[in-house]
Amino acid sequence: MTATGTYTPRPGAAPLSRMIAAQAVLETKMLLRNGEQLLLTVVIPTLLLVLFSSVDIIDTGAGEAVDFLAPGILALAVVSTAFTGQAIATGFERRYGVLKRLASSPLPRWGLMAAKTLSVLVTEILQVILLTAIAFALGWNPHGNPVAVLLLLLLGTAAFSGLGLLMAGTLKAEATLAAANLVFLLLLVGGGVIVPLDKFPSGAQDVLGLLPVTALSDGLRDVLQHGAGMPWGDLGILAVWAVVGLAAAGRFFRWE
DSSP states (O other): OOOTTTTOOOOSOOOHHHHHHHHHHHHHHHHHHOHHHHIIIIIHHHHHHHHHHHSOOSOOOSSOHHHHHHHHHHHHHHIIIIIIIHHHHHHHHHHTTHHHHHHTSSSOHHHHHHHHHHHHHHHHHHHHHHHHHHHHHTTOOOOSOHHHHHHHHHHHHHHHHHHHHHHHHHSOHHHHHHHHHHHHHHHHHHSSSSSOGGGSOHHHHHHHTTSHHHHHHHHHHHHHTTOOOOOHHHHHHHHHHHHHHHHHHHHHOOOO
């Protein structure tokens, strides 16, 4: 007896959802195996949280230092993964022709970007779990609405993802490496992550308050430290940055 067609190949692409999922798993594995990426996404935020919570270096106002620092470090984790890490990795993938080859595969370009976004979200979930556990061990006592926190993190991820892809798709890889790390350091110092915004001159505060990292860190701090409701102002700033960043990345991103 013969079973006609039992071993007949079925040429064609896999379902789109399966292709995106497979690419997202690959992107996540590559990110977690990269020592420089782990330094940015895990080691630096963890060290900053432990150091500044344990040593009285910066005046963080009334209350425990960790209550001020933990929301800012969560914002920094989003910046390190969605912006700095993604910009550098994508920039070098573009330089070495990886993106060009992937663009010729059955996976559409928007599907590749969706896979990268899923990889960022998975990494951020691991970061949030780790940093939250460390913050609790340091005596953190968060308050507020978890839905507001989730919206802030999602919009912050979208905003920094768009800006990171814009940088990776328009600059050379070496320029992206330098610029992404420089921006990371500048946002760390001037974005209200560790240093309270009221320590800056009033004129600078008005400008810094419009940055996405400031909106993200202040919004998280208002909710988690002060138990505020939905931070609509900060969400609005992040939404604008997300729309502008993703639109610009879609318009100007070069695959070669």
